[in-house]
Structures are given as C-alpha cells and as structure tokens.
Amino acid sequence: MDRRGHLTGKSSVPDATVIDGAARGLPISRRAQRRRAGDALMPYLYILPAALIVGLVIVYPLVDVFQASTQTLSAGASQYVGGANYDLVRTDPVFWQAVRDNATLLLAVPILVVLSLLFAVLLFERVRGWRIYRTLIFLPYIMAITVIGTVFGLLYEFDGPLNVALRGLHLNWLALDWLGNANLAIPSVMSVIIWRELGFGTILFLARLMSVREELFEAARLDGANWWQVQWHITVPQLRTVIEFFIIIEIINMMSGVFNYIYVMTSGGPGFASQVLEFYIWQNAFAFRQGGIAAAAAVLLLGVTVVFVFLQFRVRRGGTVADE
Amino acid sequence: MPAPGRRSVRRRAISPGSVLKQTALWLICIVALTPLYFLVVTSLKSKTEYLLNVWGLPLRPTLENFSAAMADGRLIAWTWNSTVVTFLSVAVCTIVSALAAYAFAQMQFRGRDVLLNIFIAMIVIPPVIMIIPLFILMVNINLVNTYWGAIIIYAGLMIPFSIYLLTNFFRTVPREIIDSGQIDGCSRWRIFTALVLPLSMPALVTLVIVNALYVWNELLIALTFLQDDSVRTLMAGLTEFKGRFFLNQPLIMTGALIATVPMVVVYVAGQRYFVRGLVAGAVK
Numbered sequence: 001m002d003r004r005g006h007l008t009g010k011s012s013v014p015d016a017t018v019i020d021g022a023a024r025g026l027p028i029s030r031r032a033q034r035r036r037a038g039d040a041l042m043p044y045l046y047i048l049p050a051a052l053i054v055g056l057v058i059v060y061p062l063v064d065v066f067q068a069s070t071q072t073l074s075a076g077a078s079q080y081v082g083g084a085n086y087d088l089v090r091t092d093p094v095f096w097q098a099v100r101d102n103a104t105l106l107l108a109v110p111i112l113v114v115l116s117l118l119f120a121v122l123l124f125e126r127v128r129g130w131r132i133y134r135t136l137i138f139l140p141y142i143m144a145i146t147v148i149g150t151v152f153g154l155l156y157e158f159d160g161p162l163n164v165a166l167r168g169l170h171l172n173w174l175a176l177d178w179l180g181n182a183n184l185a186i187p188s189v190m191s192v193i194i195w196r197e198l199g200f201g202t203i204l205f206l207a208r209l210m211s212v213r214e215e216l217f218e219a220a221r222l223d224g225a226n227w228w229q230v231q232w233h234i235t236v237p238q239l240r241t242v243i244e245f246f247i248i249i250e251i252i253n254m255m256s257g258v259f260n261y262i263y264v265m266t267s268g269g270p271g272f273a274s275q276v277l278e279f280y281i282w283q284n285a286f287a288f289r290q291g292g293i294a295a296a297a298a299v300l301l302l303g304v305t306v307v308f309v310f311l312q313f314r315v316r317r318g319g320t321v322a323d324e
Numbered sequence: 325m326p327a328p329g330r331r332s333v334r335r336r337a338i339s340p341g342s343v344l345k346q347t348a349l350w351l352i353c354i355v356a357l358t359p360l361y362f363l364v365v366t367s368l369k370s371k372t373e374y375l376l377n378v379w380g381l382p383l384r385p386t387l388e389n390f391s392a393a394m395a396d397g398r399l400i401a402w403t404w405n406s407t408v409v410t411f412l413s414v415a416v417c418t419i420v421s422a423l424a425a426y427a428f429a430q431m432q433f434r435g436r437d438v439l440l441n442i443f444i445a446m447i448v449i450p451p452v453i454m455i456i457p458l459f460i461l462m463v464n465i466n467l468v469n470t471y472w473g474a475i476i477i478y479a480g481l482m483i484p485f486s487i488y489l490l491t492n493f494f495r496t497v498p499r500e501i502i503d504s505g506q507i508d509g510c511s512r513w514r515i516f517t518a519l520v521l522p523l524s525m526p527a528l529v530t531l532v533i534v535n536a537l538y539v540w541n542e543l544l545i546a547l548t549f550l551q552d553d554s555v556r557t558l559m560a561g562l563t564e565f566k567g568r569f570f571l572n573q574p575l576i577m578t579g580a581l582i583a584t585v586p587m588v589v590v591y592v593a594g595q596r597y598f599v600r601g602l603v604a605g606a607v608k
Contacts, residue, residue, distance in 0.1 A: 042512060046427035047439065049420040050483050057480025058446050060461070061454035068456055119352060127345050136353040139360065142591045142598075144541040146559040147580045150566050151359045154366075154573055161362060161378045195355070203599060227341070256450030260543045264563060278452040278544070285456050286548060298453045308448040313441075 062302070069299045073291030085296035095297060098275035101186050105254040105276070108190045108197075112250055113243060115194070116201025121231060123202070124209045134206065141199035149264030152192045153179065156265075182273035185266050189274060192261060197253070201246055208242040209235065245315040252308050256301070277301050367578040374574050389578035393565075398553070399582055402561035405550070407586075408471055409557060410539040413478035414532055420479070421486035422528070426516050428487065429494030430502060440491065446484040455548060462549060469552040477545055482535050493527035494520055530597040533590065537598075540587055558583050 069085055071078040089095050119137060123130045140148070155162045156178035163175035178188040216238065220230045236243070259278040266274040268283060277297065285294035366374060367389055368382040377383060393399055427433070428440045458477060459468070467473030497520055505515040521528070546560040556564070565579045591598055 039512075040433070043427040043431040043433040043436070046431070047424045050424040050443075050487060051439075053416075053420060053476060053480045054443070054446065054483050056461075057458065057477050058449065058454060058484075061457035062449070064457035064460075065453060068460075073456075073460075119349070122345050122349055125345065127342065127349060129349075133349045133353055136356055138599075140356050142537075142587065143360070143584060144559060144587060146541065146543055146562050147363075147584050148359070150562065150576060150580045151363050153566075154576065155359060155362060164378045195359070198352075199356070207599070252448050256448075256452070259452065260541075263543060263547075264566075278450060281452050282455065282544065282548075285459070291456055295456050298456065301450060302453050305449050305453065309445045312448050313444070 065295050065298050065302070068291060068295035071292055071295075073295075081292065085292040086300075088293050089296045089300065092293075094272045094275055095280060097272055098277045098280040101274060102255055102258075102276050104186050105190055105193070105258060106251065108194050108254060109247060109250045112194055112197055112201050113247060115198055116205055116246070117231075117235070117239070117243070119198070119202045120205035120209055121235060123206050134203070137202050138199040140196045141203070143196070145196070145260040146264055148192060148196055149261050152188075152195075153265045156188055179266055180270055182270055185270065185274035189258070189261050189265055192265070193254075193258065197250065201250075204242060204246055205239055208239055212238045241315070248308075248311045248315050251311070255304060255308070363577050363581055363584075366574050367581045369574050371572055371574055389574050390582075392575055393578045393582060398561065399558070399565070399579065401554075402556050402558040403583075403586065405471075405555055406540055406558040409474050409478065409550075410536050412471065413475040413482070413539050414535045416475060416479040417482040417486055417535060418528065418532060421483050421490055421531075422521065423516075424483075425487050425490035425494050426520060428491040430497075430515075430520070431512075440487070443484045443487045447488060451481055451544060455544070459548060468549055469555055471555060474545060474549045474555075474557075477549060478539050478542070481545075482538065486531055486535065489531055490524070490527060493524050497523050526597065526600070529594065530600050533594045533598050536590065537587060540590075558586075 068078075070080060070082055072081050072085075123134050123137075127133070154160055157163075158177045158180055162178070166172070166175040176184055179185050212234075216234050217230060220234050225233065256278060258276050259282065262268060262274060262276055262279045263282075268275050268279050278301075281294045281297045281301065284290040284297065362379070365380075365382055368385045368387075369377070370384070370386050370388060373382060373384060424443075428436060462468045462473045462477075467476070501519055501523070502515060505519050510518065541559060542557075543559050543563070546557040547563075550556055550560065562579055562583050566576050569575045569579075
C-alpha cells in the first residue's frame with residue numbers, strides 16, 4: 001500500500017507555523033492552538049480514516065490501472081505487453097461504437113435543459129394544481145434505474161405494450177423494434193434517461209426560481225415584456241449558475257453514469273450496437289476476460305474524466321473557495 | 325401566452341395561455357406516470373390476462389405473482405443483503421466523512437485546501453475506471469463476495485462527495501459558538517460531538533438519505549463484487565430475476581415493484597431532506 005502513503009504521508013507533516021487563526025481574526029483560538037504543539041497533528045488524524053479508505057478504493061486503483069493497461073491479465077499470470085492493449089483498443093470498432101454512443105447520448109443534455117426549464121417555469125407560475133404536478137414530474141427520478149430499465153425493457157419489446165398501443169392507433173409504421181434495431185437502441189435508451197432525469201432538472205430549476213426576487217419578474221412585466229421576453233431576460237440569466245451546474249452534471253452522467261440502463265435494457269446489443277464506454281470496459285473485463293484491454297480503455301476514459309474535474313471545479317468553486 | 329398587458333383581466337378567467345400550460349403539464353405527467361401505472365397494474369395480472377389486456381386495469385386482479393415472486397425467499401434474502409450493505413457502508417462513510425469535514429471546515433493546517441481539492445476532484449471519477457485493480461485487490465485479500473468488500477468500496481466511493489457536502493455545512497456553524505466552546509475549555513473533540521454535530525443534523529440526514537439511495541440502487545459494483553447469490557443485492561438480484569423469468573412479464577413487473585417499495589418508503593419519509601440533498605451545492 002505504498003502508493004496510499006502519497007496521500008497520508010504528506011498529510012502527516014506537523015507544522016505549527018502554518019496554524020493561522022489570525023487569518024480569521026481569532027486571536028483566542030490561535031493562542032489556544034499554539035499552546036499545545038501536539039495540536040498541529042490533530043487535523044490530520046481527523047482526516048486519516050477517510051484518506052485511508054479513499055486511498056484504498058480510489059487512489060490506489062487509479063494508479064494501478066495504468067500498470068494493468070500495459071499487461072495481459074489472464075488466469076492469474078500477467079505479462080508486460082507495452083502499448084499492445086492500447087493498439088487493440090484503438091483498432092477495435094466496438095470501442096469506437098462505444099465512443100459514438102456516449103457522444104450520441106450527449107444530445108440528451110440540451111433536450112433536458114430546455115424541457116426542464118419549460119416545466120420549472122410553468123410550475124413556478126403557480127398554475128392551478130402545481131404542487132401535484134411537481135410531485136408527479138419528480139416521481140420518475142426516485143425510481144431505481146434498474147427498475148426503470150426493467151419496465152421500459154418490457155414496454156419497448158417489439159410485441160410489447162408500446163407497439164400494441166401504436167398498432168391500436170393504426171400507427172403500424174411507427175411500431176418499431178425499439179431496442180432490437182441497431183439504429184434505434186441508443187435513442188430508445190436516451191428517451192428513458194430523459195424520462196428520468198427530467199424530474200431532477202425541473203426540481204432543481206424550480207428550487208432556484210423560488211429564490212429569485214419576485215420584483216425582478218414584476219418589473220419586467222411592468223416594462224411591457226411578454227412571456228418569452230421575461231423568460232429570456234430574467235429567468236435564464238437568473239438561473240445561469242444552476243443551469244451550468246445541471247449541464248455539467250448531466251454531461252458527466254451521459255459519459256459515466258449510464259451503465260445501468262445499458263446493462264438492463266440492451267446488454268450492449270443488438271450485437272454491439274448500444275455500447276457505452278462503461279459497458280465496454282466492464283464487458284471486456286468480466287465477460288470477455290480481457291482485463292488488459294479493459295484497463296487500457298479505462299485509462300482513456302480517465303483522460304476524459306480530467307475534463308470533468310475541471311468542469312466540476314467550475315461549478316463547485318463556491319464550495320471550495322471559502323464562501324464567507 | 326398570457327399577455328402582461330392584460331393584467332386587468334380577472335385572475336380566475338381562463339386564458340388561452342393557462343389552457344396551454346395545463347395541457348403541457350398534463351401531458352408530461354401522463355408521460356411520467358404511464359410506465360409506473362404499467363408496472364403496478366401488470367403485477368396484478370395473470371400471464372393470460374396480460375397477453376389479452378396489456379394496458380387496461382386488471383379485470384381479474386390476482387396476487388399470484390406476489391406469492392410466486394416471494395416463493396423461494398430469494399427476494400427477501402436479496403433485500404436483506406441490500407439492507408446490510410447499505411446500512412453499514414453509509415454508516416462508515418458518514419462517520420469518517422464527518423471527521424474529515426470537521427478538520428477541513430474548522431481547523432487550520434498545512435495542505436488543507438490541496439487535500440480538500442483532491443477529495444472534491446474525486447467526486448466525478450467513474451467507478452468503472454477503478455474496477456479492475458479493485459477486483460484484483462479484493463480477490464487477493466479475499467473480500468470478493470463478502471459484505472465488507474462491497475461496504476468498503478461503497479464507502480470509499482461516497483466519501484469525496486460526503487466530505488464536500490459536510491465541509492460546506494460545517495463552515496456555516498457560527499464561529500461564536502465554536503469560540504465559546506473553546507473558552508469554556510472544551511476539547512476539539514468535545515466541540516465536534518457536542519456542538520458541531522447536533523447543529524448539523526439536517527445536513528447529516530440529507531447526506532444519509534442521498535447516500536443510502538445511491539447504494540441501494542447501485543448495480544455495477546454489486547454485479548462485480550457480490551456475484552454469489554448468498555450476498556447478492558436486490559438490484560443485482562432483480563436483473564437475475566428478469567433473466568430467469570423473461571417470458572413471464574407480470575412476474576418480472578412484480579419483482580420490480582417489490583424492489584421499489586423500500587425505496588419509496590425512505591423517500592416519502594425523508595422527502596424534504598432528499599430534495600434538499602439534490603439541490604445542495606447546486607443553488608448558491
């Protein structure tokens with residue numbers, strides 16, 4: 001567990017000189033802290049248990065996955081193969097299918113933003129019965145993805161309930177093989193993701209809207225702004241930070257939070273038509289026993305994740321920089 | 325759209341705008357509810373009735389699916405496994421995260437901001453990246469197919485966000501309260517347990533609910549590290565159940581419905597905190 005020391009070892013350096021109660025204008029606590037030199041170690045002891053677990057579960061695997069990606073891992077014996085796994089990934093059409101499918105899922109993000117905004121605004125206008133509507137719209141979000149995937153997997157069967165209804169409405173041309181058609185599988189999965197995440201977006205935007213000062217809307221109306229103008233000039237700017245947050249959360253979600261849907265609804269199929277990177281990695285590792293290839297793909301996904309990290313610092317800066 | 329210029333129109337008057345709004349909300353609610361309606365009514369139908377009457381209410385409601393689903397006791401065993409794993413992983417995570425967050429929020433030390441930022445950066449790392457080294461590690465220390473293997477992994481995955489959330493909350497504990505505790509000669513530990521934690525109850529409850537739902541619903545880790553039926557969680561069990569009874573749609577829906585019940589109970593009990601948890605960090 002040497003690598004873990006990276007986190008904990010660094011953190012256990014006691015140094016009384018950095019204790020800086022004065023920065024917060026607190027001479028009392030500063031003196032109290034200086035009184036006992038042992039105090040300097042204390043903060044690190046509080047952090048230690050969390051650091052140990054995270055070191056084991058996140059930091060060590062993140063380091064080790066690089067090593068794993070340069071080896072073939074089969075039946076206990078591993079052998080160094082350099083960049084061979086990366087070449088295999090790079091030339092694997094299924095990998096590129098997975099990348100394309102993740103990219104396609106990103107299309108759900110703008111759709112989600114627009115729809116969530118629309119319904120948040122409608123609810124905010126206190127349309128009669130808005131509390132009930134709010135509860136109902138939010139309902140899908142509290143369902144487990146596995147359950148949702150199971151239900152939609154059934155609904156979308158070729159002779160399933162959706163197509164029964166469509167045929168009943170004489171829309172036979174629309175009764176498609178939603179999950180069995182290679183071109184439709186990902187859009188169908190996307191529709192389910194939108195179905196669930198819409199509740200989250202709507203609640204999020206509505207919560208923020210409720211804290212906008214009412215006078216802003218009032219003033220705009222008095223100035224003769226119409227409904228669309230009010231939304232465009234007041235609602236959207238006021239919600240800018242929360243919209244940004246939602247977009248980033250959903251981008252991350254589409255890139256790295258859709259394994260459940262795929263596993264339950266399509267198992268990556270038909271054929272390899274509905275892959276996402278997560279599923280590709282998991283399938284190579286545990287179904288195909290190609291740990292090296294999976295590790296190489298994981299390293300590539302980690303590269304994308306670095307972008308997520310920057311994005312999330314952008315939206316979380318309020319929490320990280322002292323917010324006093 | 326309601327023209328603002330017509331503010332003089334009586335409030336209760338039905339404008340074309342409000343009809344449009346009501347229609348839009350009606351539509352989205354129908355879309356939101358239809359799959360849930362299907363889930364519930366299908367579980368009350370026999371296989372025969374389902375084939376003849378897919379969408380309608382059950383003409384001859386039956387509980388036979390429920391008894392069939394419960395018959396071998398596996399659903400109950402899976403539910404118990406989920407409960408154990410969820411309870412312990414959330415407990416471990418909450419305790420160690422609260423300790424760390426207290427240090428980050430209320431103490432001064434070298435490397436504090438860097439360490440906190442490392443934790444925050446880890447929030448967005450997809451677990452699937454860690455899964456291969458983790459699996460090898462867990463095999464080597466014999467923790468695959470044990471509760472504790474999964475518990476440690478879940479706790480580790482939840483700690484970054486938990487520290488982030490609690491640090492933000494602990495920072496809002498007024499300095500005067502901390503200072504008065506110090507003047508009274510309280511130790512850091514005493515200030516933490518007697519002042520900071522009780523004042524942070526709402527944040528802790530929120531965190532526990534959000535994390536508990538995460539573990540309860542998680543699938544990737546559950547499929548990988550709890551493969552044996554004796555330790556399988558409910559969600560992983562449901563996928564297995566679905567595979568086994570793939571020809572019996574009402575039975576599958578019954579399994580899905582049963583798997584949903586515990587979560588809905590938690591959600592209804594803690595609705596306030598849950599929504600707050602979702603919004604936490606989003607609304608500045």
